[in-house]
Amino acid sequence: MVSIASSSRRRFLASLGGAGATMASASWLDAIGYAQGGRGPARAFVQQPRARADFNRRVLGAFLEHLGRAVYTGVYQPGSPLADSNGFRSDVAREVKELDVPIVRYPGGNFVSGYNWLDGVGPKAQRPTVLERAWNSIETNQFGTNEFIDWCRQVGTEPLLGMNFGTGTAEMAVAYVEYCNYERGTRWSELRRSHGYEKPHNVRYWCLGNEMDGPWQIGQMQAREYGRKARDAARQMRGIDPTLELIACGSSGTGMPQYLVWDREVLEECYDQVDGISLHAYYGNTQPLTGNSTARYLAMNLDMDRQIREVAAVCDYVQGLRRSSKRLWLSFDEWNVWYRARSGDAVNGRRQFAPRLLEEVYNLEDALLVGGFVNTLLRNAERVRVGCLAQLVNVIAPLVTSDTGVLRQSTYFPYAWALHYARGHVLDLRVEADTYPIRGAGLQAEFARNDQVPFVDVVATLDSQNGQACVLMLNRDLEGERELVLEWRDVTPTRVLACETLTGPDLKAFNTFEQPRRVAPQQLDAPAAGARMTFKLPARSYTVARIATTA
Numbered sequence: 001m002v003s004i005a006s007s008s009r010r011r012f013l014a015s016l017g018g019a020g021a022t023m024a025s026a027s028w029l030d031a032i033g034y035a036q037g038g039r040g041p042a043r044a045f046v047q048q049p050r051a052r053a054d055f056n057r058r059v060l061g062a063f064l065e066h067l068g069r070a071v072y073t074g075v076y077q078p079g080s081p082l083a084d085s086n087g088f089r090s091d092v093a094r095e096v097k098e099l100d101v102p103i104v105r106y107p108g109g110n111f112v113s114g115y116n117w118l119d120g121v122g123p124k125a126q127r128p129t130v131l132e133r134a135w136n137s138i139e140t141n142q143f144g145t146n147e148f149i150d151w152c153r154q155v156g157t158e159p160l161l162g163m164n165f166g167t168g169t170a171e172m173a174v175a176y177v178e179y180c181n182y183e184r185g186t187r188w189s190e191l192r193r194s195h196g197y198e199k200p201h202n203v204r205y206w207c208l209g210n211e212m213d214g215p216w217q218i219g220q221m222q223a224r225e226y227g228r229k230a231r232d233a234a235r236q237m238r239g240i241d242p243t244l245e246l247i248a249c250g251s252s253g254t255g256m257p258q259y260l261v262w263d264r265e266v267l268e269e270c271y272d273q274v275d276g277i278s279l280h281a282y283y284g285n286t287q288p289l290t291g292n293s294t295a296r297y298l299a300m301n302l303d304m305d306r307q308i309r310e311v312a313a314v315c316d317y318v319q320g321l322r323r324s325s326k327r328l329w330l331s332f333d334e335w336n337v338w339y340r341a342r343s344g345d346a347v348n349g350r351r352q353f354a355p356r357l358l359e360e361v362y363n364l365e366d367a368l369l370v371g372g373f374v375n376t377l378l379r380n381a382e383r384v385r386v387g388c389l390a391q392l393v394n395v396i397a398p399l400v401t402s403d404t405g406v407l408r409q410s411t412y413f414p415y416a417w418a419l420h421y422a423r424g425h426v427l428d429l430r431v432e433a434d435t436y437p438i439r440g441a442g443l444q445a446e447f448a449r450n451d452q453v454p455f456v457d458v459v460a461t462l463d464s465q466n467g468q469a470c471v472l473m474l475n476r477d478l479e480g481e482r483e484l485v486l487e488w489r490d491v492t493p494t495r496v497l498a499c500e501t502l503t504g505p506d507l508k509a510f511n512t513f514e515q516p517r518r519v520a521p522q523q524l525d526a527p528a529a530g531a532r533m534t535f536k537l538p539a540r541s542y543t544v545a546r547i548a549t550t551a
């Protein structure tokens with residue numbers, strides 16, 4: 001939705017006067033629809049985008065890895081009073097179904113690079129218990145591909161399967177596709193049928209490995225080596241099922257020494273055989289990343305915007321080199337806040353089954369930033385087709401289980417709002433907002449930037465089926481309320497259906513099983529519906545408004 005012709009962009013910025021022109025020449029933010037405004041209210045001009053295609057809801061997917069308590073005691077806990085006849089936790093299944101998560105990536109993550117998918121299929125009594133090397137845990141294989149597919153069908157989501165490109169061969173990757181997607185009459189399809197799955201699973205989206213540039217990854221590779229393996233495997237996989245959507249491994253983060261170089265070299269080897277490339281990013285409010293500054297922290301979704309633009313530029317560069325007519329899409333298949341449970345016992349399973357790993361406790365400021373990430377993904381949905389919040393349950397997750405129930409962490413709410421209400425196409429927004437400075441001195445290189453950050457970050461969607469708009473608004477001002485004037489063009493709001501906000505006096509507040517609603521949405525007074533609507537966004541808040549329109 002941000003693909004605005006640069007001439008109209010320039011005209012728009014010129015119409016904003018001096019401040020806008022400064023921003024136009026000085027900041028890349030104009031490319032995502034922002035111009036510097038004065039000290040008054042922020043203004044957002046909302047109009048229909050030129051391309052009116054609906055955004056792909058897969059951009060709001062999630063991730064489930066065999067890691068810690070994500071699978072075992074997260075989604076699967078046979079013997080628990082909360083489990084159904086399949087052993088699936090019904091309370092978790094209910095939450096995920098209610099969320100309406102469009103796609104879930106599985107089984108890893110780092111786990112996948114040592115995983116033999118054959119260990120997780122067939123009669124459960126015959127499945128091996130193995131020492132899992134990515135997280136040093138015990139893996140019983142009682143939950144595997146078929147259980148995952150059953151669970152996906154139950155919660156109404158689509159599977160996105162990862163392949164082992166670490167210890168795994170291209171042959172086994174191709175066999176996995178045959179096992180899942182081939183109708184009948186061949187070795188692997190008949191094996192699936194003998195396991196009780198007569199019909200193919202028809203899994204469409206596949207990740208060709210995970211973070212293969214990372215020194216922590218089992219079977220880490222050089223870019224060209226990986227790119228050639230991906231090319232070979234992808235070609236064979238398409239021979240089995242030409243409808244596959246294949247995602248190559250991009251750099252595992254902007255901090256990698258080979259960031260973008262890896263992506264270029266991989267794509268130079270396999271551009272013609274793949275459809276998308278992966279991006280991963282984790283963020284935190286730490287001394288090296290933000291200087292422990294919440295103001296810098298809440299600007300981190302703009303770092304995600306940047307990463308998207310940079311990786312897209314590499315894709316387009318290789319497209320040009322190859323004179324290809326195919327434009328790759330991006331799969332931001334791991335993103336989240338993750339910085340507290342990231343070392344020591346939090347990442348070492350100590351050879352236990354379902355250990356407590358990566359159990360990050362999320363507070364209000366994390367939730368506000370997750371709202372920012374949702375905004376970034378939506379405004380880039382024209383290029384980012386798949387996105388996965390990493391992860392879904394227990395492990396760096398919005399949902400946490402105990403033996404007796406499930407807790408919604410603070411980050412649940414912004415994610416849930418987008419899943420529930422963002423529908424249809426992403427509207428074209430041009431925002432004029434007051435800004436605050438961020439400084440790069442002393443920060444880790446990838447975050448060390450001097451820049452101006454808009455106090456207000458906003459996206460909007462419009463569902464042409466029912467005429468409902470959804471506006472998602474982040475106020476990064478830690479001290480004061482900010483006004484945001486929405487000026488609607490080509491769409492006329494007729495009624496505000498609901499308006500809720502996530503805010504509070506304590507940015508470090510978090511939910512627990514004892515106090516599950518310390519961070520929870522509150523109703524917010526909304527302006528009357530009309531062509532010009534002024535929202536009063538509380539200090540440090542993320543707000544959703546649902547609006548009926550004449551569209």
Ligand code: AHR
Nearest residue numbers: 108109110111210211390
């Ligand atoms: O999501 C946790 C881990 O982060 C994943 O296993 C890996 O891909 C990434 O480094």
